[in-house]
Amino acid sequence: MNQMKGAQSVYFNEPVKILSHAGAGGKMEGDGPLGKHLDLIVEDPMFGRENWEESESQFLKTAGEIALRKAKKKKEDVRMAFAGDLLGQLIGSSFGIRQMDIPFYGVYGACSSVGAALSVGAMAVDGGYADLALSACSSHFASAEKEFRFPLGYGSQRPYSATWTVTGAGAFLLNKEKGDTAIRGFTTGKIKDYGVQDPFNMGASMAPAAADTIYQALEDFGKKPEDFDKIITGDLGTVGQKLLFSLLGDNHVNISGNHMDCGMEIYNEKKQDIHAGGSGCACSALVLSAMILPKLASGEWKNVLFVPTGALLSQVSANEGRTIPAIAHALWLTKAEPDSQPQKKN
Amino acid sequence: MNQMKGAQSVYFNEPVKILSHAGAGGKMEGDGPLGKHLDLIVEDPMFGRENWEESESQFLKTAGEIALRKAKKKKEDVRMAFAGDLLGQLIGSSFGIRQMDIPFYGVYGACSSVGAALSVGAMAVDGGYADLALSACSSHFASAEKEFRFPLGYGSQRPYSATWTVTGAGAFLLNKEKGDTAIRGFTTGKIKDYGVQDPFNMGASMAPAAADTIYQALEDFGKKPEDFDKIITGDLGTVGQKLLFSLLGDNHVNISGNHMDCGMEIYNEKKQDIHAGGSGCACSALVLSAMILPKLASGEWKNVLFVPTGALLSQVSANEGRTIPAIAHALWLTKAEPDSQPQKKN
Numbered sequence: 001m002n003q004m005k006g007a008q009s010v011y012f013n014e015p016v017k018i019l020s021h022a023g024a025g026g027k028m029e030g031d032g033p034l035g036k037h038l039d040l041i042v043e044d045p046m047f048g049r050e051n052w053e054e055s056e057s058q059f060l061k062t063a064g065e066i067a068l069r070k071a072k073k074k075k076e077d078v079r080m081a082f083a084g085d086l087l088g089q090l091i092g093s094s095f096g097i098r099q100m101d102i103p104f105y106g107v108y109g110a111c112s113s114v115g116a117a118l119s120v121g122a123m124a125v126d127g128g129y130a131d132l133a134l135s136a137c138s139s140h141f142a143s144a145e146k147e148f149r150f151p152l153g154y155g156s157q158r159p160y161s162a163t164w165t166v167t168g169a170g171a172f173l174l175n176k177e178k179g180d181t182a183i184r185g186f187t188t189g190k191i192k193d194y195g196v197q198d199p200f201n202m203g204a205s206m207a208p209a210a211a212d213t214i215y216q217a218l219e220d221f222g223k224k225p226e227d228f229d230k231i232i233t234g235d236l237g238t239v240g241q242k243l244l245f246s247l248l249g250d251n252h253v254n255i256s257g258n259h260m261d262c263g264m265e266i267y268n269e270k271k272q273d274i275h276a277g278g279s280g281c282a283c284s285a286l287v288l289s290a291m292i293l294p295k296l297a298s299g300e301w302k303n304v305l306f307v308p309t310g311a312l313l314s315q316v317s318a319n320e321g322r323t324i325p326a327i328a329h330a331l332w333l334t335k336a337e338p339d340s341q342p343q344k345k346n
Numbered sequence: 347m348n349q350m351k352g353a354q355s356v357y358f359n360e361p362v363k364i365l366s367h368a369g370a371g372g373k374m375e376g377d378g379p380l381g382k383h384l385d386l387i388v389e390d391p392m393f394g395r396e397n398w399e400e401s402e403s404q405f406l407k408t409a410g411e412i413a414l415r416k417a418k419k420k421k422e423d424v425r426m427a428f429a430g431d432l433l434g435q436l437i438g439s440s441f442g443i444r445q446m447d448i449p450f451y452g453v454y455g456a457c458s459s460v461g462a463a464l465s466v467g468a469m470a471v472d473g474g475y476a477d478l479a480l481s482a483c484s485s486h487f488a489s490a491e492k493e494f495r496f497p498l499g500y501g502s503q504r505p506y507s508a509t510w511t512v513t514g515a516g517a518f519l520l521n522k523e524k525g526d527t528a529i530r531g532f533t534t535g536k537i538k539d540y541g542v543q544d545p546f547n548m549g550a551s552m553a554p555a556a557a558d559t560i561y562q563a564l565e566d567f568g569k570k571p572e573d574f575d576k577i578i579t580g581d582l583g584t585v586g587q588k589l590l591f592s593l594l595g596d597n598h599v600n601i602s603g604n605h606m607d608c609g610m611e612i613y614n615e616k617k618q619d620i621h622a623g624g625s626g627c628a629c630s631a632l633v634l635s636a637m638i639l640p641k642l643a644s645g646e647w648k649n650v651l652f653v654p655t656g657a658l659l660s661q662v663s664a665n666e667g668r669t670i671p672a673i674a675h676a677l678w679l680t681k682a683e684p685d686s687q688p689q690k691k692n
């Protein structure tokens with residue numbers, strides 16, 4: 001049976017299982033509503049390192065190590081790692097993975113990177129190319145501000161449409177055999193560009209990509225929005241959410257009853273001064289590890305469409321006055337059937 | 347039968363076929379020894395665009411379109427695209443792919459990106475997740491100098507160990523059914539870091555990664571160097587080649603009889619002032635399209651181990667005085683058997 005579904009999606013005959021996962025965050029993330037569900041909170045934004053970038057790499061490595069420990073696996077057991085981050089040339093990932101000495105492919109989709117890492121990792125596991133894959137990503141408030149906007153030392157003010165880059169990393173171990181939760185399928189996103197040029201308003205640039213991918217996932221899998229307990233976008237924030245509803249509404253799709261946005265869950269909007277919500281690769285990754293997977297594992301939710309979103313800008317493209325293209329990848333996540341046996345191939 | 351081989355490699359029961367491929371280069375590349383085998387030479391370094399980065403994206407998009415045209419396919423037929431480049435946040439790829447409107451995952455391995463794009467693309471095709479995958483990458487001399495070293499306007503002098511970033515893009519369409527050449531298997535690289543800090547000497551930083559991956563590929567596939575007509579690294583250049591031989595020699599592996607380096611093939615060392623050779627994602631990609639695949643298709647070579655190499659530095663990591671980690675991915679390439687039938691699953 002062909003595993004391709006519709007125009008852009010893949011359905012696994014046997015869901016790929018999430019063996020273990022870990023989320024490590026900074027102080028702000030620890031103070032937020034999901035703080036108690038994180039595996040590690042590191043109060044020192046430098047994580048004992050010399051600069052923000054090394055700190056971010058340390059978050060990535062540490063999250064990977066916690067996921068391995070929870071699964072009683074060693075780093076030598078990881079057959080392929082897929083990781084990405086927001087920094088130029090993915091130095092957050094490469095300096096973090098370097099210390100683990102495991103086979104590695106960098107993947108990139110800005111804040112949607114966890115979606116890319118999980119989709120490609122799931123293919124690697126399902127196809128029998130990797131018995132254990134690590135999908136991970138990281139971001140760091142300070143390294144991201146330096147990379148995209150202004151170094152913190154400038155003391156620049158942030159407009160209300162700006163999001164706050166999450167500091168931390170999420171790591172997910174994928175395999176065929178064991179796990180409470182699973183990847184049932186995924187939808188590969190296309191790049192969408194509606195001409196937004198304001199790097200302080202990434203929600204608006206990403207909403208069209210999210211709308212496109214959600215619409216396509218529902219089409220490809222033959223589902224209605226209410227077939228999912230939740231449809232969860234990455235980091236559209238309060239500004240992007242309105243636009244998402246409007247764009248899907250134009251296509252007669254209403255997800256307002258079961259939509260959630262990771263960027264609106266990770267911080268306490270009233271108590272924490274984060275403006276339009278959280279963002280960054282670690283935003284979706286931490287909410288996935290600290291909230292979505294636990295609720296699937298407990299049975300509170302049965303099916304989730306997880307749609308991390310990414311704005312594909314760079315400092316260079318922004319300085320050149322170019323628009324901000326965006327992408328979103330969707331993952332259909334479920335509770336794993338305890339009695340399901342992985343399908344034997346040959 | 348399990349497709350994992352040894353510690354880090356994958357062997358496809360049915361080789362994944364390269365349906366078509368294309369290489370587009372700039373004037374320097376056109377003037378080099380492979381110029382007559384490129385599909386397109388664009389004399390204008392701006393490719394009619396407003397800046398170097400848009401020019402690079404135009405190279406990527408154009409190479410993809412030529413590959414599609416050669417295969418008589420439309421962009422709508424591409425199920426998944428995997429592309430990467432050297433620019434921060436992969437804007438070379440994302441602004442190029444954006445215009446094609448196809449499902450997309452960014453992949454990154456610096457100048458080894460074509461290896462990552464082909465390996466992941468081959469998994470996607472072999473596993474039945476994509477009937478047609480596009481693997482591509484780009485680089486541009488001017489955008490790379492601006493990204494990593496000094497803007498061209500500064501008129502900085504380059505030391506003799508420096509390589510010249512290739513301007514252009516290579517694109518490869520993968521499928522199960524048709525093609526003159528094929529991917530027999532691949533070896534996923536690990537990040538290696540021997541402490542090199544000089545961004546003008548990337549050959550030295552990449553040689554340990556190339557040595558490690560070549561050693562592992564030979565081990566995993568149970569091959570001797572002479573089983574391959576050529577073992578072809580990406581862009582070690584003259585400086586890195588010596589170190590590669592020495593490192594492999596320490597492990598009693600001698601590849602000096604059949605080693606080739608894309609960086610040493612793409613330009614005419616005597617006539618073109620390029621110092622240590624060519625580099626950049628497009629270096630391996632153009633040599634693959636203009637030389638390696640044609641020689642495999644004609645039967646001149648039967649088996650090639652293609653090992654693109656990448657230095658995982660960024661401007662930020664270099665400015666922080668950090669070392670340059672590197673990675674190399676290996677692909678075992680063959681002439682496709684004309685009578686082989688794709689294996690039916692279910």
